[in-house]
Amino acid sequence: MSTHPDLAGKVVIVTGAGKGIGEAIAARFGSVGSSVVVNDVDAASAEAAAQSINAAGGTAIAAAADVSDSAQVDTIFEATLAAFGTVDVMVNNAGIISPMLHFFDADEAWWRRIIDVNLTGHFLCNHRAARVMAKNGGGSIINMSSGGATRAHRSFTAYDASKGGIEALTRAMALDLGPYNIRVNALMPGSIDTAGMDTEARAYRGVNIPAGRIGDPFDMTGPALFLASDDSSYVTGDVIKVDGGMLAQQRSATVDIVHPDTFPAVEDL
Numbered sequence: 445m446s447t448h449p450d451l452a453g454k455v456v457i458v459t460g461a462g463k464g465i466g467e468a469i470a471a472r473f474g475s476v477g478s479s480v481v482v483n484d485v486d487a488a489s490a491e492a493a494a495q496s497i498n499a500a501g502g503t504a505i506a507a508a509a510d511v512s513d514s515a516q517v518d519t520i521f522e523a524t525l526a527a528f529g530t531v532d533v534m535v536n537n538a539g540i541i542s543p544m545l546h547f548f549d550a551d552e553a554w555w556r557r558i559i560d561v562n563l564t565g566h567f568l569c570n571h572r573a574a575r576v577m578a579k580n581g582g583g584s585i586i587n588m589s590s591g592g593a594t595r596a597h598r599s600f601t602a603y604d605a606s607k608g609g610i611e612a613l614t615r616a617m618a619l620d621l622g623p624y625n626i627r628v629n630a631l632m633p634g635s636i637d638t639a640g641m642d643t644e645a646r647a648y649r650g651v652n653i654p655a656g657r658i659g660d661p662f663d664m665t666g667p668a669l670f671l672a673s674d675d676s677s678y679v680t681g682d683v684i685k686v687d688g689g690m691l692a693q694q695r696s697a698t699v700d701i702v703h704p705d706t707f708p709a710v711e712d713l
C-alpha cells in the first residue's frame with residue numbers, strides 16, 4: 445500500500461540521484477507512483493537508477509546534467525516537461541564534499557566549484573522549477589542541507605558555507621514563494637552511509653550517534669515524502685534534521701561524562 449496516495453502521479457525531479465541519498469529518495473517516490481526524473485552528472489548512473497525504478501513497476505526517466513551549468517539545467521526541465529508536462533516536487537540533492545582542504549590549502553577554484561554545485565545548483569534548479577509550479581497552482585521544493593550548516597566540520601569551509609547558504613536560501617525562498625502555494629523546506633542529513641561501509645566501520649561511526657547507528661539512505665526517504673506530500677501542507681521555510689540525534693548532543697558518547705554503556709539495562713527496568 446502506498447504510504448502517500450497524494451504523491452501518485454506527481455512529477456518529481458531528484459538531482460544527484462544516480463547513487464546515495466538521491467537514488468534512495470528517487471526510488472521511494474517511484475514506489476508511491478510518482479513520475480520521477482532522475483538527474484545526475486554521471487549519465488550512466490542516472491540511467492541505471494531510472495531503469496531500476498521502471499523495473500520495479502514505477503515510472504522514471506533519466507536526465508543527465510551538471511546542476512551548476514545553466515544550459516544543462518535547462519535540459520533537465522525540457523526533458524521533464526516533454527515526458528510528464530509539469531513539475532510538482534523539486535528535490536535538490538546533488539552535492540559534492542571533496543576534496544576536503546584545510547583553509548590554508550584552499551584556493552579559489554576549489555571554493556567556486558563547491559559553491560557552484562552545492563549552492564548555485566540549488567538556485568538554478570529552483571528558479572526553473574518554481575516558475576512551472578507557480579503556473580500550475582503550487583508545489584513543494586526540498587533542499588539538501590547538512591549538519592555543517594549549523595556546526596562545522598574540519599577542513600570543510602566551502603562545503604559548510606554552501607550548506608549554510610542553502611538553509612538561508614530555503615527560508616528566503618519560502619517567503620517569496622508562499623503566495624504562489626509553493627512550500628520550500630530543507631532536509632539535514634546526519635551521518636548517512638552512502639559509501640557502503642563495512643560492519644566494523646558502521647559500528648565505530650554509530651557509537652557517537654544518540655540513535656546508536658549511522659543512517660541508511662532509506663532513512664532520508666520518509667522525511668522527503670512527508671515534505672513533498674499534503675501531510676506537510678503548513679510546513680514551509682523549515683529544516684528537518686534527519687540525524688539520529690547528532691546535532692542534539694553537546695558531547696559525543698565517547699567523551700560524555702555519563703557513557704551510554706552505564707545506562708540501565710532494559711531487563712532491569
Ligand SMILES: NC(=O)c1ccc[n+]([C@@H]2O[C@H](COP(=O)([O-])OP(=O)(O)OC[C@H]3O[C@@H](n4cnc5c(N)ncnc54)[C@H](O)[C@@H]3O)[C@@H](O)[C@H]2O)c1
Pocket residue numbers: 459460461462463464465466483484485486489509510511512537538539540561565588589590591632633634635636637638639
Ligand atoms: N551522506 C551523508 O552523510 C550526508 C550528510 C549530510 C549531507 N549530505 C548531502 O546529501 C546529498 C547527497 O549526498 P550523498 O552522500 O548521497 O552523496 P553521493 O556522493 O553518494 O551522491 C551524490 C550524487 O550527486 C551527483 N553529483 C555530483 N555533482 C553533481 C552535479 N554537478 N550535477 C548533478 N549531479 C551531481 C554524483 O554523481 C552522485 O551520484 C548531498 O547534497 C550531501 O551534501 C549527505
